[in-house]
Amino acid sequence: MPGNRAKDAQRKRNREAADWILRNSDPRQPAEEKSRFQAWLNADPQNCRTYNAAEQLLGDAQTAIQSDTALSNIRIKPRSPVKPVVIALFFLAIAGATFLSLDGPIRMQADVVAGVDEMPVVTLQDGSTVQLNSSSAIAVDFTPERRVVRLLRGQAYFEVAHAPERPFSVDAGPARVTALGTAFDVRYSDTDLQVSVTENAVMIEPEIGNSGSLQIHEGEQALVDRRSGSSVVQRVDSNVALSWRRGQIAVDNAPLFKVVEEIGRHFSGRIVIAGDTVANRRVSGTINVTDTESALSFLRAALGVKTTRVGPFILIRS
Template identity: 35%
Template structure:
């Protein structure tokens, strides 16, 4: 990306931001790209201000509600289809203009990250393995006393090598998960963390006394919300993403949309708040998110409008 020393007005900053987003959003940046982006971010306080505004907007797309209101994308039932499409096109333009990158802080902090529909196996020096799901990122902090992995975003599978002198812990907002000779999955979606144990056990510390989650069990927590007591789950369903499948068993539509968004080069927006908690069950091909949306649309009697880079769902 070329830059010059002339001051950037609002429009050109926005264009530069969109270019960076297009370049970086769907894959891990090279060291040169990381350095160039950091330079752009710190070059002008207005660039950082634009990023901070986007960060406030981006959380689960809830911050886009003002844009939804502005562009009137929830019209009455009798509004002509053409008007709906035009309104959604305006929303798509706003989305591209304001959401140029979901979290630059994550990009700059992460040692390893994945893009849309990308998974990656990471082999650590201690013999442990981490498999990152799509749109996921981690930061490592290893020394002679500890092995800490911060899951900055997304989902990861951990196969931990034993080392009694150096505990292996996964840090997420609101808590931590420490391996006790373990293979386990940790996912963060819509501010909620789920921990699923496939082998042996883990210790979870989150807003209350530590709890032990055993093989075949799951627990969940969120910032300010203590971990729930472990409950039995189908581990192979939870980890189906590692085999290219997505299995949902009575999950809220908003959560399913969030997961599908990790596999779609674009955005899925729920325009009707009343359908967010509708329940979804099914087995889907992770490589075909649009087909999954179509199946859910039919099963729940919803309406989906595909604008290429934006899919809008209404009741």
């Protein structure tokens, strides 16, 4: 399909533009690399437009640095010819880190990105709908043969339009979840993949294309450990599994770090837990994760922890 080929080409162009942005920021860049960059720009007018868009994203990162008085007021007097290079690389590293924090790489891959205060519902071209949790992102790759949505980060609930001749799958890292019915929820984190089925069934392939697939049915939830590949299937109340759509989470003896991960989706800064002992303490209850202060108040009351807020950071400690 021409539309999908164009989308794939644009994603490739996005990756190349981001790569050139970082290369061109290196003050030690060799002349031959500058020539290759110019050849890349001249190869296609779209390359230039994409590069300019990537530059604007990095400009946002530099603006963020300048707005931080602790960084903008740094004054360093070089004492040797090497120092200017070191200083330039230092600020490049900061800009690159800020570029990442502004979601530059994700935004250049994704078709839909949900902000910290958003849970958008999106209708796809086949009539299927997707609701994204806060701080989540998807990319859509539809062909005449298959419908594939890549969950780049976070969580999403899918209601799939009936078209058995075109299987509907959600790719989350190395795993693939294929609909055998109409509605299911996928949560993708650094440590695990959680799939909850609210209508009919899905097939889970922990490693795309490999054996060891797992089928789960309506009212069931599978938790796949991304490190070991082990999986656990259990019964789940759909109201509990989908409570995030109401801005809540309902947990039963869950580790604190998992709860904080969900609160963090709705918080524009960063929440840090001091030590594994605190991070692994268990908590139960229904928590309003869209209200950060309310959620932290619940944790203070339930676990006796203390919280300290400094700018965009919150520290949870015993």
